[in-house]
Amino acid sequence: MARIREFDMDQAVDRAVDLFWRRGYAETSLQDLLKELSIGSGSFYATFGSKEQLYIRSLDRYISVQGGDLEATLDGTPGIRPVVRRVLTSLIEADLADPTRGCLVVNTATECGDRPLAADRVNTAIRQVESSLAGALERAQARGEISPEKNPGELARFLTTFIQGIRVVGGARVGREFMEDALSTAVRILD
Amino acid sequence: MARIREFDMDQAVDRAVDLFWRRGYAETSLQDLLKELSIGSGSFYATFGSKEQLYIRSLDRYISVQGGDLEATLDGTPGIRPVVRRVLTSLIEADLADPTRGCLVVNTATECGDRPLAADRVNTAIRQVESSLAGALERAQARGEISPEKNPGELARFLTTFIQGIRVVGGARVGREFMEDALSTAVRILD
């Protein structure tokens, strides 16, 4: 009954994620977005409403994808220690490969901390990481891999905090050795 | 031989630190700065050169002050465990009191990661924290407060990374309990 959309919306959001991730919210202009998404402003506003709304949508997409990856890794091959080490190592490798990206959630937390919609997503994302880690640690404890005296919830909160620290120092280009030293020390907390 | 400056430059930089800290670089307009510093644009550009140059100068001031505070705390009453705990607790209290500020260095790392001058300052600041912590840990180890088997450098890198994580989750408004759990777990690494 009407003209059909010429671009793929999911793909457009993926490209927006990439752009916001690389450049941040303020440094990404509407013109940048239109060029990256290959659409005109009419389509943009009809589809996404505003730059801010697209940012929130991109953030949701990012959190969903990254959260899924984390869950998949944690649910993979058992052995909580190598799994946690793998999670942290992959973050370090990502930071070394491209120090300018970091984590979109961390970037949002520091850049958009006073925008309620964004701040809400940040809080949710952090709690999601905490929850995933707590679940994995509880299962590991049930398997006897972690001392019964340990508190999986506290360990999860510690690891969640440490992960955010890795994303920051990764952006500060402190070098591989720095981060690997921090990692080795951090995982010792499970012993 | 010429007209004298009517405002105090150090005080102006202090106010700029406060503004950039609260609002970030992009979200702080020149008009905001002129109003906060109570000067006109002529004086501004004659004195500071540009918005970016003032930001770098503000960042330097911030790093100097905060670095001095950290050194003072670490050089204070001995007992490395309570001292480290005090450092971390003060960060948590600051985040709880005003979650929108966080740490200017962390904010810069995520917002201005690709501006060479800013990125350079961020790197320096992180290494300064590492160095201060390493020094304190080495002295504590010499006093016998930390096992000789521990590596103060590794511990410092770990704590430095963890501190950055605290500043991030503090901005995410995860609550006091979350951060105190993380803290309690982190300081156990010294045992």
Place this chain on the structure above:
DNA sequence: TCCTTTCTGGATTGATCAATACATAATTAA
């Protein structure tokens, strides 16, 4: 009292910002 120098702040610059208006194109139902 002039002269030179520096500081000051309002006016102005051109660029860029996010967002809107609108004419046209594409689609389906009637």
Place this chain on the structure above:
DNA sequence: TTAATTATGTATTGATCAATCCAGAAAGGA
């Protein structure tokens, strides 16, 4: 074919951006 509806992209909006201009004010030296 016609009407109704939605998508598209260009042109344009008013606002705001960082930065510059410039005329006048304030200081000390001659």
